[in-house]
Amino acid sequence: MKKNRTDFQSRLGKGRKKHYELQQMETFFQLNDLTATKELLNSIMSYALKRNSWIKEDPSVIYHFHQAMQSFVRAGYFLMLKEKKLFINTQLEDVSPLVLGLFTEKEYQNPLLVFKKAFKEYSIKEFDYFISGMVYFSMGIYDHLPERNMINPYIHLIKMLDAAYLIIERKGKNKAFKIKKDDLM
Template sequence: MKKSKISLETSFWAGQEVENPFEFLEVFFEYANLDYYKETLNHFLLHTNKLEAYEAGTPGQTFIIYTAFRSFLKACFSLKTKDKKLKVRKAPEKWSILGQASLTSEEYQNPFLVFQKAFDEKTPDEFDFFLCEITHLSLSPFAEEFEYDFITPFIHLTKMLDAAKIISERGIKKNKE
């Protein structure tokens, strides 16, 4: 039985359809840099409780970033099982703690662990709900009460951004084991 591929839905924001998650990372980080994605995610979260909408003058751009993040989550979900066949090229013997970003030393050595941990704790639908809710709440000029844990998926998504950047920088190779 042939496995069906998950559409990464990149045509909305990248202007082309990308199916390979490793090619996706290249396109994703060409579209915007890691700092922009992390800053935007932070602003989304900060604006969930504010009476002002995030980027009120350009809600269309916020929607485009939302679709890029959705594509990113889909790519991350497909990357979570890739460590059996592939591995990320070794980290330098000595690395800067700043380059490690939000990752532990173990995660920095094997960024695939980040995706496994994230999707063991939260389902893709839960991440999608999180992304939809923080985007919706950040665009709303009203303070709304919510009982959803935004912090856990936010931390996972931040770590996934860092792990994805490391994979795209170091590259991958086939696992010989």
């Protein structure tokens, strides 16, 4: 009689589809509205920096946000690591500064640069630490503030959310995505 063994290990990296990261980001934006996500991130950040108050959101909403942002950061990291890129380079035609937002012209043209810059400055573990710290400090009253600079990772997260949304939006408009390696440097 043959024993059947159940494999309880994660299969995240095994047999991944070709565009798994894009699918994960699309799913993120299907479940989380961009504006609502940025507002919740802003709210969590502001309560994390206040000493004598805590966020009024339901803890389950905060926990879901925490988990969603961690998976979003990982998807962005793996998207950035791909050698054969699948994004468009759009030509800038008199783009208004309001359209650019936090992006530079190059970042608007190639949103993958936002992820490259963010992960050059911070690792996945540092982003996880930042997100966990924000959630921790926003949910209670503490005598001390976070020991690290929380503004730079916050700005990177906001820019990554915008860049991912821009990538998904452009993917829907144009099915042929290609970027040269030298565009990323």
